[in-house]
Amino acid sequence: MESEAKKVVLTCVQPTGRLHLGNYLGAVKNWSELIGTHECYFGIVDMHAITIPYVPADLRKNVYECAAQYVACGLDPEKSSIFLQSSVVGHAELTWILSCICPVGNLERMTQFKDKARRHASSGICSGLLFYPVLMAADILIYNADMVPVGQDQKQHMELARDLAQKFNSVYSDTFKIPEASIPKAGARVMSLQSPDSKMSKSDSNQNGTLYITDSPDVLRKKIMSAVTDSGGEVRAAADKPGITNLMNIYSATTGKSFELIESEFSGKGYGEFKKAVAEAVVERLKPVREKYEEVVADKAYIESFLKRGTEAAQRRASRIMSKVRRKVGFLDLR
Numbered sequence: 119m120e121s122e123a124k125k126v127v128l129t130c131v132q133p134t135g136r137l138h139l140g141n142y143l144g145a146v147k148n149w150s151e152l153i154g155t156h157e158c159y160f161g162i163v164d165m166h167a168i169t170i171p172y173v174p175a176d177l178r179k180n181v182y183e184c185a186a187q188y189v190a191c192g193l194d195p196e197k198s199s200i201f202l203q204s205s206v207v208g209h210a211e212l213t214w215i216l217s218c219i220c221p222v223g224n225l226e227r228m229t230q231f232k233d234k235a236r237r238h239a240s241s242g243i244c245s246g247l248l249f250y251p252v253l254m255a256a257d258i259l260i261y262n263a264d265m266v267p268v269g270q271d272q273k274q275h276m277e278l279a280r281d282l283a284q285k286f287n288s289v290y291s292d293t294f295k296i297p298e299a300s301i302p303k304a305g306a307r308v309m310s311l312q313s314p315d316s317k318m319s320k321s322d323s324n325q326n327g328t329l330y331i332t333d334s335p336d337v338l339r340k341k342i343m344s345a346v347t348d349s350g351g352e353v354r355a356a357a358d359k360p361g362i363t364n365l366m367n368i369y370s371a372t373t374g375k376s377f378e379l380i381e382s383e384f385s386g387k388g389y390g391e392f393k394k395a396v397a398e399a400v401v402e403r404l405k406p407v408r409e410k411y412e413e414v415v416a417d418k419a420y421i422e423s424f425l426k427r428g429t430e431a432a433q434r435r436a437s438r439i440m441s442k443v444r445r446k447v448g449f450l451d452l453r
Contacts, residue, residue: 128265216282254272284296
């Protein structure tokens with residue numbers, strides 16, 4: 119009874135490789151803080167991962183690694199539901215239903231579609247890439263989530279999910295809650311160490327700009343020591359000092375120190391000394407995460423057990439919603 123009184127949180131990530139420091143500080147760490155007060159569903163959306171060319175064996179491997187990283191970052195599978203999207207019946211069905219009320223023009227205007235279409239033009243653009251936002255809307259609405267933690271870059275997709283929920287409710291009567299996006303205000307935009315005007319990313323062509331939560335201490339230190347800085351040697355946050363400001367943001371997020379305190383602490387000291395401090399702070403912050411990841415990823419049976427349990431819980435909730443949806447749209451249920 120207690121869980122039914124809690125608000126439902128749903129958030130998902132693609133199994134497309136390792137999580138980086140920005141993912142951890144700006145997203146996953148914040149999700150773990152919701153577990154005690156909300157009914158939480160954390161999805162691994164492997165259906166989204168096949169919209170661009172991929173290797174099936176890598177996808178399966180990435181699912182295990184993604185699940186292990188979830189747990190390493192503090193998502194307790196005993197207190198939340200970590201599930202696999204492709205194993206929950208209903209995501210694809212709801213996507214089709216929603217696509218029948220979604221104007222194509224809304225999808226063609228999606229910024230991420232246009233960006234990915236340019237990057238993968240040589241290999242051909244599949245219709246799944248165009249319909250990706252409808253599947254994302256289905257991922258959210260099938261659980262009737264109250265709150266969806268997302269990054270700023272997913273805001274446009276969330277708006278579509280809200281629009282489709284409102285349109286479905288208008289056409290077929292009230293069925294879906296209108297989900298609220300939760301976009302973190304602090305620590306959400308950790309920038310590339312090599313291109314501090316761009317967000318830290320797994321797809322960065324220069325991987326020295328990305329700090330992964332599973333990087334060894336030596337690799338973390340090397341990347342941070344080679345980070346791009348700015349002219350002058352003063353440790354100070356400013357619009358014309360994006361490199362050092364980014365490092366200050368990372369140092370602040372990993373130590374809890376304010377910019378004012380950081381500037382005072384490193385007054386009269388050079389970039390080299392500051393970078394060493396940033397490196398040690400990151401290494402120390404990620405040490406328990408990396409150690410927990412190595413422990414979990416080595417135990418496939420454990421990963422499969424909590425994924426199965428979480429997927430069964432997700433299926434129970436999804437089935438309740440889809441039963442209403444099927445009835446509302448006029449489908450006979452002969453199963």
